[in-house]
Amino acid sequence: xxxxxxxxxxxxxxxxxxxxxxxxxxxxxxxxxxxxxxxxxxxxxxxxxxxxxxxxxxxxxxxxxxxxxxxxxxxxxxxxxxxxxxxxxxxxxxxxxxxxxxxxxxxxxxxxxxxxxxxxxxxxxxxxxxxxxxxxxxxxxxxxxxxxxxxxxxxxxxxxxxxxxxxxxxxxxxxxxxxxxxxxxxxxxxxxxxxxxxxxxxxxxxxxxxxxxxxxxxxxxxxxxxxxxxxxxxxxxxxxxxxxxxxxxxxx
Amino acid sequence: xxxxxxxxxxxxxxxxxxxxxxxxxxxxxxxxxxxxxxxxxxxxxxxxxxxxxxxxxxxxxxxxxxxxxxxxxxxxxxxxxxxxxxxxxxxxxxxxxxxxxxxxxxxxxxxxxxxxxxxxxxxxxxxxxxxxxxxxxxxxxxxxxxxxxxxxxxxxxxxxxxxxxxxxxxxxxxxxxxxxxxxxxxxxxxxxxxxxxxxxxxxxxxxxxxxxxxxxxxxxxxxxxxxxxxxxxxxxxxxxxxxxxxxxxxxxxxxxxxxxxxxxxxxxxxxxxxxxxxxxxxxxxxxxxxxxxxxxxxxxxxxxxxxxxxxxxxxxxxxxxxxxxxxxxxxxxxxxxxxxxxxxxxxxxxxxxxxxxxxxxxxxxxxxxxxxxxxxxxxxxxxxxxxxxxxxxxxxxxxxxxxxxxxxxxxxxxxxxxxxxxxxxxxxxxxxxxxxxxxxxxxxxxxxxxxxxxxxxxxxxxxxxxxxxxxxxxxxxxxxxxxxxxxxxxxxxxxxxxxxxxxxxxxxxxxxxxxxxxxxxxxxxxx
Numbered sequence: 001x002x003x004x005x006x007x008x009x010x011x012x013x014x015x016x017x018x019x020x021x022x023x024x025x026x027x028x029x030x031x032x033x034x035x036x037x038x039x040x041x042x043x044x045x046x047x048x049x050x051x052x053x054x055x056x057x058x059x060x061x062x063x064x065x066x067x068x069x070x071x072x073x074x075x076x077x078x079x080x081x082x083x084x085x086x087x088x089x090x091x092x093x094x095x096x097x098x099x100x101x102x103x104x105x106x107x108x109x110x111x112x113x114x115x116x117x118x119x120x121x122x123x124x125x126x127x128x129x130x131x132x133x134x135x136x137x138x139x140x141x142x143x144x145x146x147x148x149x150x151x152x153x154x155x156x157x158x159x160x161x162x163x164x165x166x167x168x169x170x171x172x173x174x175x176x177x178x179x180x181x182x183x184x185x186x187x188x189x190x191x192x193x194x195x196x197x198x199x200x201x202x203x204x205x206x207x208x209x210x211x212x213x214x215x216x217x218x219x220x221x222x223x224x225x226x227x228x229x230x231x232x233x234x235x236x237x238x239x240x241x242x243x244x245x246x247x248x249x250x251x252x
Numbered sequence: 253x254x255x256x257x258x259x260x261x262x263x264x265x266x267x268x269x270x271x272x273x274x275x276x277x278x279x280x281x282x283x284x285x286x287x288x289x290x291x292x293x294x295x296x297x298x299x300x301x302x303x304x305x306x307x308x309x310x311x312x313x314x315x316x317x318x319x320x321x322x323x324x325x326x327x328x329x330x331x332x333x334x335x336x337x338x339x340x341x342x343x344x345x346x347x348x349x350x351x352x353x354x355x356x357x358x359x360x361x362x363x364x365x366x367x368x369x370x371x372x373x374x375x376x377x378x379x380x381x382x383x384x385x386x387x388x389x390x391x392x393x394x395x396x397x398x399x400x401x402x403x404x405x406x407x408x409x410x411x412x413x414x415x416x417x418x419x420x421x422x423x424x425x426x427x428x429x430x431x432x433x434x435x436x437x438x439x440x441x442x443x444x445x446x447x448x449x450x451x452x453x454x455x456x457x458x459x460x461x462x463x464x465x466x467x468x469x470x471x472x473x474x475x476x477x478x479x480x481x482x483x484x485x486x487x488x489x490x491x492x493x494x495x496x497x498x499x500x501x502x503x504x505x506x507x508x509x510x511x512x513x514x515x516x517x518x519x520x521x522x523x524x525x526x527x528x529x530x531x532x533x534x535x536x537x538x539x540x541x542x543x544x545x546x547x548x549x550x551x552x553x554x555x556x557x558x559x560x561x562x563x564x565x566x567x568x569x570x571x572x573x574x575x576x577x578x579x580x581x582x583x584x585x586x587x588x589x590x591x592x593x594x595x596x597x598x599x600x601x602x603x604x605x606x607x608x609x610x611x612x613x614x615x616x617x618x619x620x621x622x623x624x625x626x627x628x629x630x631x632x633x634x635x636x637x638x639x640x641x642x643x644x645x646x647x648x649x650x651x652x653x654x655x656x657x658x659x660x661x662x663x664x665x666x667x668x669x670x671x672x673x674x675x676x677x678x679x680x681x682x683x684x685x686x687x688x689x690x691x692x693x694x695x696x697x698x699x700x701x702x703x704x705x706x707x708x709x710x711x712x713x714x715x716x717x718x719x720x721x722x723x724x725x726x727x728x729x730x731x732x733x734x735x736x737x738x739x740x741x742x743x744x745x746x747x748x749x750x751x752x753x754x755x756x757x758x759x760x761x762x763x764x765x766x767x768x769x770x771x772x773x774x775x776x777x778x779x
């Protein structure tokens with residue numbers, strides 16, 4: 001399949017491909033994820049069926065309609081940012097999973113894990129994430145607890161969510177198990193956690209933050225390659241950077 | 253975007269149940285036609301629906317309607333003729349009135365068969381019909397579909413409808429998968445359980461496997477690390493414990509502190525059977541057993557008592573006695589029940605346990621064992637009874653007449669802090685018997701001396717006196733520990749007794765300072 005990544009607001013980059021000209025391709029998915037996060041923020045159970053439907057829809061577009069894009073929204077709308085981030089990380093993770101020859105069911109499970117990997121951030125007050133200045137130690141601890149909160153939210157949701165809970169818990173761990181949260185049982189993160197982590201980092205770096213502009217894709221590729229083997233799984237880093245590089249060369 | 257499936261009016265309506273067996277799919281379709289006496293030609297789905305909708309008695313036949321539809325949908329979808337009837341059924345369901353559709357959905361009362369039927373609906377009906385089933389079932393189970401889900405499903409259907417026909421099945425697949433997940437979830441967790449819609453809780457127990465599946469151990473580790481619980485954790489615990497609970501217990505042991513998740517996990521794996529397996533291991537893994545015991549609590553006591561009775565390993569028995577004793581009074585009925593076991597070592601261990609657990613004897617069942625033919629049992633009962641004020645006197649009285657030194661000795665030692673009057677004549681009599689253990693005589697003499705009972709006096713004279721002098725006065729016996737103890741006892745308690753006074757006067761004139769000391773001050777200590 002061919003894949004392209006664009007960085008226009010909400011994925012609406014004209015001319016990237018015929019399919020991408022359709023306006024707001026991921027709007028329904030992003031809205032659904034935003035609603036999912038709202039439900040969790042309101043203290044209700046994680047709506048798993050809706051999350052699965054998002055993944056099904058992305059899968060349909062990726063596999064059948066041959067669409068991929070990474071879209072970015074302004075950071076002042078934190079709910080929408082989280083939802084957009086989730087959808088894009090999911091899409092990218094599924095593309096990677098396909099390239100790595102995962103079967104269809106596994107691709108969707110990986111997509112599901114990616115959609116909810118940051119659901120623990122719903123426990124962090126919005127102003128902590130959007131504030132341009134430094135955050136306090138207490139606020140930092142709150143942010144660093146989001147993998148734990150995410151695992152709790154997801155584990156409570158459904159039997160089928162073990163991979164999603166694993167990814168939510170482990171997506172800030174480094175190759176040697178360092179990073180956060182601190183592990184009681186030292187171990188390397190699961191392969192899928194490392195896959196989603198890469199996509200998470202890629203999308204985060206390509207997004208504008210209150211304290212920095214978005215990184216150009218070339219710089220992100222360089223950074224990922226530099227940290228491969230330390231922060232990131234080397235093989236997976238190669239897969240992602242190849243994907244991005246291919247896109248960059250085809251776009252030019 | 254095109255509305256290939258014409259879904260705009262859907263996702264609001266009705267739905268149904270199912271499963272299947274074998275049989276001709278056409279015959280089954282004819283069965284449906286006969287429900288409304290259509291016999292002249294094969295009806296289409298809408299025709300059959302119209303006839304059923306118009307039939308005032310159709311509501312009574314919805315069970316047959318539903319089960320027949322379920323049987324059709326369970327048939328092999330690879331056969332083209334079957335797929336055609338699937339399409340007919342789809343049309344039928346789309347045109348059937350909402351009450352009849354609801355009746356169809358209620359037809360299958362068994363939750364697992366209903367799940368199978370709903371999965372078939374999601375996979376084999378046309379998408380509009382599958383949507384109607386999902387929406388209808390959602391209404392019946394009291395769990396309305398969320399608006400975002402409806403929007404997304406419609407959007408997915410629009411997209412699937414826009415792809416070339418050769419890709420449509422592939423495009424529909426994620427939609428059908430979502431519908432299938434949806435209906436299964438509705439069956440598993442209905443908002444209400446009326447109308448036969450009981451939740452099912454035991455179907456979804458198999459964990460996924462493959463590269464994308466986290467290992468069971470990892471899931472349990474995360475559960476403990478994050479203090480997270482849910483069905484996913486329970487399934488992982490099941491898998492991890494499938495070959496024995498030790499791997500799970502090991503994880504819990506390694507956790508720095510207990511939390512809600514580790515406690516819940518322990519409760520799940522902690523079973524008396526597992527405890528039995530652990531306790532019969534050689535060598536015993538004490539930390540693992542302790543961890544399991546923590547999860548089981550008192551419910552482990554029965555199996556622990558069984559192992560205590562049977563184990564040949566001293567370390568295991570020692571461990572069990574220690575841990576069982578920690579239960580305190582709560583285990584007394586169970587332990588007393590075990591006293592019926594005729595094996596002496598079992599009875600001894602149970603008595604030792606009652607004592608160590610601080611239980612109080614009271615109902616008379618245990619006291620009977622003071623008459624047991626085995627001195628090891630009598631001793632253990634005695635030790636226990638001696639520790640309780642209510643039974644202490646009974647125990648001393650029983651102990652002082654016991655002919656076994658190991659039973660007698662603790663009774664005598666206990667009597668040093670108070671000799672019951674009832675025991676004095678018994679001890680006085682026993683002391684004079686030839687089989688009284690020599691090693692306990694001095695102690696017994698001292699106890700009798702302290703008692704002040706005249707019944708004791710004769711016994712003391714027997715050890716202090718050896719015949720009479722030429723003048724007919726009592727003659728001091730040759731010096732011995734027993735003689736000194738008796739003289740000492742007389743000096744302490746019977747100075748005013750005429751015979752004793754004469755004897756003590758003789759003793760004070762002795763050239764042996766020990767005898768003089770005993771006569772003057774009662775200085776011989778009991779030992």
